[in-house]
Amino acid sequence: MEISFRETNERMARFEKAISEAGVKKTIQRLEIFREIASSVDHPDVETVYERVRERLPTVSLDTVYRTMWMLLDLGLISTLGASRDRTRFDANMENHHHFVCSRCGLTRDFYSEELDGIKIPESVKDFGSINKAHLEVVGICKQCAAKPKPIAQKEDTS
The missing domain is CATH 3.30.1490.190 (Ferric-uptake regulator, C-terminal dimerisarion domain)
Structure with a gap:
């Protein structure tokens, strides 16, 4: 099962609107981090997102991915799931x-x-x-x- 192109685009549009309304600067790192979650079916944890985004943006830091994921959570663009004692996983399907x-x-x-x-x-x-x-x-x-x-x-x- 894969996320459809249409669904990914809808999520990306929601991202654009939410960061604009929040007055958050749109950076290539934030865009690629959200795109990775929005197009994923496996509910990746932070380290997985970092590894995948790093293939496209070799200079992205793990700290940037962590901060961005929590910002996306605060903006209501993603949610967390799973046991808190385990690695936190993220989901862009709202x-x-x-x-x-x-x-x-x-x-x-x-x-x-x-x-x-x-x-x-x-x-x-x-x-x-x-x-x-x-x-x-x-x-x-x-x-x-x-x-x-x-x-x-x-x-x-x-x-």
């Missing part, structure tokens, strides 16, 4: 969607579900605060990992 995450290799992919979009949030959640959005992260084993022999010492998370 439409309502959910995630499949492989517990072995970390593969992360979007999926859409009207049934999950309509899930009723328990009233008890309101005890924590107001709800802005909800998404589900499904954890399992991807097809590639399932086809490989499982290491003897590895246990599956059944929680």
Whole structure:
């Protein structure tokens, strides 16, 4: 599965509008960092974005990528996902969607579900605060990992 040219262009237009409205300078580094996330299906972490952007912009620094990713998050152009104890992953798909995450290799992919979009949030959640959005992260084993022999010492998370 790949991000369509149209979808990438829509995300890039959203980027242009958001940074303009925020008064943020549009730099080639920021543009390429966002383009990498916007055209990606694998929800890359900062280090992955850095390595990919560095192929096109050899002088980009890891610090620039980190600062830009957090700025994009603050502007509402990307979101984070995954456990905070692990590497933070980023997603430029701001439409309502959910995630499949492989517990072995970390593969992360979007999926859409009207049934999950309509899930009723328990009233008890309101005890924590107001709800802005909800998404589900499904954890399992991807097809590639399932086809490989499982290491003897590895246990599956059944929680």
